[in-house]
Amino acid sequence: MINCNSPALPQLMADSAFDAATRRELDAFLTREQANAKLHTTIHNLTTMCWDKCITSTPSNxxxxxxxxxxxxxxxxxxxxxxxLIKSLQNRRESE
Structure with missing residues (x-):
């Protein structure tokens, strides 16, 4: 199985026999999958943080x-x- 976060992946794609359109499609797919993984991580962290903060008794139904x-x-x-934070970073980037 190929690790999508591997720094060697772009080199693997460049060394393969994929045409430019296929490489762009694979790159777009990997970008979407990485964004999806970040979203799932954020949701998991949010769930854990809020659960630990708010649920103080034994959970019921x-x-x-x-x-x-x-x-x-x-x-x-x-x-x-x-x-x-996102808006602040965008404003900072635009003002530079």
Whole structure:
């Protein structure tokens, strides 16, 4: 199996007999898959962080109103912070 995060992958693609269109398609596919992996990692981290913060009792088949409210607020604050950081970095990059 090929490791998509391997630094040798671009060289493997360059050394192979793929035409330019196929290389572009593979590159686009790898970019999408890497973005997908980052998204899954972020979701996992968010789930872990908010669960550890908000679920303080033994889980049952339904969240308490305090737990549900905490989870909602935790996710909202995480998303707000992420968007703020992205916009700040974009503004900084544009001003340079």
């Amino acid at each position: 339904k969240f308490s109103s305090a737990e549900a409210s905490c989870l909602t607020n935790c996710v909202d604050r995480f998303l707000d912070t992420s968007l703020f």
